[in-house]
Amino acid sequence: MLQWYKVDKTSFYERNQIYEVEAGRIRVCIVQYEQGWKAFSRKCPHAGASFVTGWCEGEELVCSYHRHRFNLNTGKGCPGQGDFITIYPTKVENNDLYVGIEKSNSFFGKWFQ
Numbered sequence: 001m002l003q004w005y006k007v008d009k010t011s012f013y014e015r016n017q018i019y020e021v022e023a024g025r026i027r028v029c030i031v032q033y034e035q036g037w038k039a040f041s042r043k044c045p046h047a048g049a050s051f052v053t054g055w056c057e058g059e060e061l062v063c064s065y066h067r068h069r070f071n072l073n074t075g076k077g078c079p080g081q082g083d084f085i086t087i088y089p090t091k092v093e094n095n096d097l098y099v100g101i102e103k104s105n106s107f108f109g110k111w112f113q
């Protein structure tokens, strides 16, 4: 089941700039690019760098450390990388951004989400 979390103060966020925000009990990265808002994993799966210093090129997110690229719609890394990121659903209601996080019902999911 999806739980929606409002992200505060997005009207102050610059377009194409990546920010790290809280969504419930986890932290995610968000960006407003040419196709609207996207929310995704905050760390790069290649070597764990933060995506905050990365950027978007078209529909791709680029990690600033070693330039791995990820599709912002599917989360898939470019061919040959063998990695992916999690893409979280977003919605805008009354000019407020919400990020959807899957709520786990398992014991470990409740404590380690």
Ligand code: FES
Binding pocket: 044, 045, 046, 047, 048, 049, 063, 064, 065, 066, 067, 068
């Ligand atoms: S840490 Fe992101 S590409 Fe290496």
